Amino acid sequence: MNMIAFPPVAAEAVTDPAALRAEVRAFLAAELGPDYGPTLRARSWSGHDPAFSRRLGQQGWLGMTLPRAYGGHERSALDRYVVVEELLAAGAPVAAHWIADRQSAPLILHNGTEAQRQLILPKIAAGECYFCIGMSEPDSGSDLAAARTRAERTESGFRINGTKLWTTYAHEAHYMILLARTGPAEDRHGGLSQFLIDLSTPGITISPILDIAGEHHMNEVSFRDVEVPADALLGQEGEGWKQVMGELAFERSGPDRFLSSFALINALIAQIGTQPDRLEAQVIGRIAAHLMVLRQMSISVAGMLARGENPAQQATIVKDLGALLEQEIPEIARALTDTAPRPGERDTFAAVLAQTILAAPSFSLRGGTRQILRGIIARGLGLR
Amino acid sequence: MDRMIADSAERLFSAYREQSFAALPAHAGADAAPLPSGLWAEIEEAGFPLALLSEDEGGFGLPVESALALVRMAAEHAVAAPLGETMIANLLLARAGLDPVEGIASFTADHALTLTPAASGWQATGRLHAVPYGRMAQTIVVRVETAEGVKMAALPSGTALPAHNLVAEPQDTLVYDLTLPADAVTDAPALCEEMLLLGALLRAQGMAGALSALLGLTVDYANERKQFGRPIGKFQAIQQELAVLAGETAAAGAAAEMAARAFADALAGDTEADWRLAVAAAKLRAGEAAGKSAAIAHQVIAAIGFSHEYPLHALTRRLWAWRDECGSEAHWARWIGETSCARGAEGFWPLLTQPEIRGAA
Numbered sequence: 001m002n003m004i005a006f007p008p009v010a011a012e013a014v015t016d017p018a019a020l021r022a023e024v025r026a027f028l029a030a031e032l033g034p035d036y037g038p039t040l041r042a043r044s045w046s047g048h049d050p051a052f053s054r055r056l057g058q059q060g061w062l063g064m065t066l067p068r069a070y071g072g073h074e075r076s077a078l079d080r081y082v083v084v085e086e087l088l089a090a091g092a093p094v095a096a097h098w099i100a101d102r103q104s105a106p107l108i109l110h111n112g113t114e115a116q117r118q119l120i121l122p123k124i125a126a127g128e129c130y131f132c133i134g135m136s137e138p139d140s141g142s143d144l145a146a147a148r149t150r151a152e153r154t155e156s157g158f159r160i161n162g163t164k165l166w167t168t169y170a171h172e173a174h175y176m177i178l179l180a181r182t183g184p185a186e187d188r189h190g191g192l193s194q195f196l197i198d199l200s201t202p203g204i205t206i207s208p209i210l211d212i213a214g215e216h217h218m219n220e221v222s223f224r225d226v227e228v229p230a231d232a233l234l235g236q237e238g239e240g241w242k243q244v245m246g247e248l249a250f251e252r253s254g255p256d257r258f259l260s261s262f263a264l265i266n267a268l269i270a271q272i273g274t275q276p277d278r279l280e281a282q283v284i285g286r287i288a289a290h291l292m293v294l295r296q297m298s299i300s301v302a303g304m305l306a307r308g309e310n311p312a313q314q315a316t317i318v319k320d321l322g323a324l325l326e327q328e329i330p331e332i333a334r335a336l337t338d339t340a341p342r343p344g345e346r347d348t349f350a351a352v353l354a355q356t357i358l359a360a361p362s363f364s365l366r367g368g369t370r371q372i373l374r375g376i377i378a379r380g381l382g383l384r
Numbered sequence: 385m386d387r388m389i390a391d392s393a394e395r396l397f398s399a400y401r402e403q404s405f406a407a408l409p410a411h412a413g414a415d416a417a418p419l420p421s422g423l424w425a426e427i428e429e430a431g432f433p434l435a436l437l438s439e440d441e442g443g444f445g446l447p448v449e450s451a452l453a454l455v456r457m458a459a460e461h462a463v464a465a466p467l468g469e470t471m472i473a474n475l476l477l478a479r480a481g482l483d484p485v486e487g488i489a490s491f492t493a494d495h496a497l498t499l500t501p502a503a504s505g506w507q508a509t510g511r512l513h514a515v516p517y518g519r520m521a522q523t524i525v526v527r528v529e530t531a532e533g534v535k536m537a538a539l540p541s542g543t544a545l546p547a548h549n550l551v552a553e554p555q556d557t558l559v560y561d562l563t564l565p566a567d568a569v570t571d572a573p574a575l576c577e578e579m580l581l582l583g584a585l586l587r588a589q590g591m592a593g594a595l596s597a598l599l600g601l602t603v604d605y606a607n608e609r610k611q612f613g614r615p616i617g618k619f620q621a622i623q624q625e626l627a628v629l630a631g632e633t634a635a636a637g638a639a640a641e642m643a644a645r646a647f648a649d650a651l652a653g654d655t656e657a658d659w660r661l662a663v664a665a666a667k668l669r670a671g672e673a674a675g676k677s678a679a680i681a682h683q684v685i686a687a688i689g690f691s692h693e694y695p696l697h698a699l700t701r702r703l704w705a706w707r708d709e710c711g712s713e714a715h716w717a718r719w720i721g722e723t724s725c726a727r728g729a730e731g732f733w734p735l736l737t738q739p740e741i742r743g744a745a
């Protein structure tokens with residue numbers, strides 16, 4: 001059962017994680033300051049702050065694994081892991097660069113033309129260029145291959161028509177990586193291609209969709225006769241499906257898939273105090289054990305990425321288990337504290353609880369639903 | 385070297401799989417199963433009881449992780465053997481400067497024994513409860529508090545009051561009233577303080593091994609068993625259950641490896657990370673996986689899996705037994721929780737990241 005093996009990382013992939021970790025912690029303590037309280041931290045990776053992203057870029061902590069020729073730092077995936085997990089644990093405002101650094105940059109590095117790499121990657125590494133993911137549509141959610149947004153060849157490039165939905169931070173992004181149909185609808189997989197879309201192109205309309213907390217993270221992005229040049233094509237025409245699967249492996253693999261409720265865990269421990277009763281100790285201990293094991297699994301995935309392997313199955317398992325834990329946390333917190341959630345308060349336990357309850361449903365939707373992930377795992381088991 | 389040992393262990397344990405299954409008494413309440421004949425001799429022949437010792441200590445310099453993988457492998461084949469117990473007992477002896485012993489050895493966290501100085505050594509009296517393979521062990525290693533400080537004693541078997549766990553492994557009460565020679569008692573090495581965790585370490589390995597076999601068995605069954613004209617594994621409801629089983633199995637495997645690595649680091653003298661935390665977390669996580677996974681496997685394999693003739697219960701009964709031995713999930717959760725809360729909220733993340741990322745050779 002190779003697909004469930006989580007091998008240790010190779011020695012050569014690790015330099016000095018403890019030193020890097022100390023450096024990141026010191027940076028975050030100084031950068032975020034004492035007033036960066038639980039309410040801000042509880043936004044997890046949806047806190048948006050371009051100035052912060054640029055400072056991370058200056059530190060050399062974005063585009064870490066990219067070649068130097070593209071503004072990167074040629075660090076290992078494990079070094080990147082250290083930075084990413086520290087950012088998440090601190091609840092730092094990483095949303096601006098998050099998607100670009102996590103998945104768009106590696107996608108462009110692997111599939112982009114030299115010109116696309118030169119144009120985009122240095123800006124991502126500097127924390128100045130932000131991306132959004134153009135996969136989902138009104139009639140194409142889990143069934144991604146049913147995408148209907150169409151890109152037709154024109155004399156100078158492509159003309160795009162269609163609607164993308166649920167697009168996180170499209171309203172703050174410079175580019176979208178768009179999945180669109182270039183071939184016939186019957187050719188479900190072969191008819192898809194990816195495009196690098198400059199969101200300032202005329203004909204693109206970005207409209208907000210508020211989530212259940214009333215927050216504006218998601219958007220509808222409509223394309224009406226949007227003309228893009230031929231070199232907007234990302235990778236090969238007709239290879240969109242394969243590329244998107246590779247992109248999803250990056251999207252699903254990280255510690256962002258089990259640390260979304262971390263601020264609430266911290267708040268819960270603060271609430272309990274240093275002398276827990278029996279039940280409190282038991283509950284916190286169980287969460288700690290789960291987190292430790294998920295972290296080991298996630299580190300192993302980073303190690304496989306560093307070796308150039310494709311840990312798609314393992315990443316899927318981590319995301320499925322991670323979402324379960326993330327969603328259990330608010331339920332556990334309620335059971336233990338008997339506190340009613342209070343949205344709008346600042347830095348109280350009740351406020352963090354409210355934020356987490358209202359965010360939790362998305363944990364097993366974004367990046368692929370629970371059912372879809374389990375279908376992928378079942379395929380890995382040879383059942384389908 | 386490593387690979388060769390793994391291969392020969394694989395051959396050894398797979399050869400005893402059926403015999404070990406056949407040795408399970410028909411009734412769970414009846415008695416412990418005897419060891420398959422010939423098994424222990426072959427294990428000794430292979431040198432496995434010394435697998436945790438360094439070359440200086442009389443071992444063959446196997447990495448600690450590989451030594452513990454032997455325990456996982458035995459569990460994967462549902463082969464009953466006091467291998468882990470003997471390995472740890474020999475390690476404890478070595479850490480106290482004593483030679484490893486011949487034959488089966490065990491250890492226990494129960495320290496209800498009294499040692500009083502006697503003319504020619506020590507008088508040992510009292511009872512040790514739930515000693516794994518107690519009746520078969522020629523040597524039992526225990527920690528004892530005496531008037532002269534904390535000691536470690538290597539006891540002979542004692543009078544066994546037989547008891548056994550859910551999968552017919554001996555868990556005997558040993559009754560002592562005898563004189564020990566002076567050289568059977570030493571100052572306790574540091575490791576001796578963590579007897580329960582040492583047992584937990586073994587159980588975590590065992591559960592990881594049994595789970596990986598459970599996943600294989602259940603997936604194979606789902607691919608073969610047909611209902612409504614197709615293999616049941618083609619039904620999405622079954623696929624989703626098996627995906628959960630795979631996730632739990634993966635988590636238990638990763639947990640067991642995390643524990644083994646932390647223990648290896650600790651034996652190598654690394655004091656930076658707390659191996660105890662990693663082992664406790666692994667035992668807890670594997671125990672939780674055991675319960676969830678056993679339920680899924682029994683649901684998927686249905687009636688035939690509930691029958692005594694089908695080998696599923698050799699795995700699930702092990703899982704149900706081991707999750708409660710050497711500290712249940714509740715036990716370790718409490719301990720980890722107390723440790724975590726004592727450091728306060730700001731200390732929580734540093735605690736979790738204390739096993740620093742490091743590469744394997």
Ligand SMILES: Cc1cc2nc3c(=O)[nH]c(=O)nc-3n(C[C@H](O)[C@H](O)[C@H](O)COP(=O)(O)OP(=O)(O)OC[C@H]3O[C@@H](n4cnc5c(N)ncnc54)[C@H](O)[C@@H]3O)c2cc1C
Nearest residue numbers: 133134135136141142166167168362365366367368369371
């Ligand atoms: C907070 C948030 C942010 C998001 N950000 C982005 C983004 O930036 N870019 C982007 O492209 N998308 C984004 N998404 C969309 C996300 O990827 C989709 O929600 C997801 O893929 C599911 O699609 P859907 O919502 O249309 O549900 P559907 O696909 O309609 O599914 C509805 C239900 O049916 C189940 N189901 C569907 N098919 C099957 C099947 N074959 N077997 C069993 N069950 C099935 C699903 O699991 C689900 O429970 C975001 C979503 C959320 C909630």
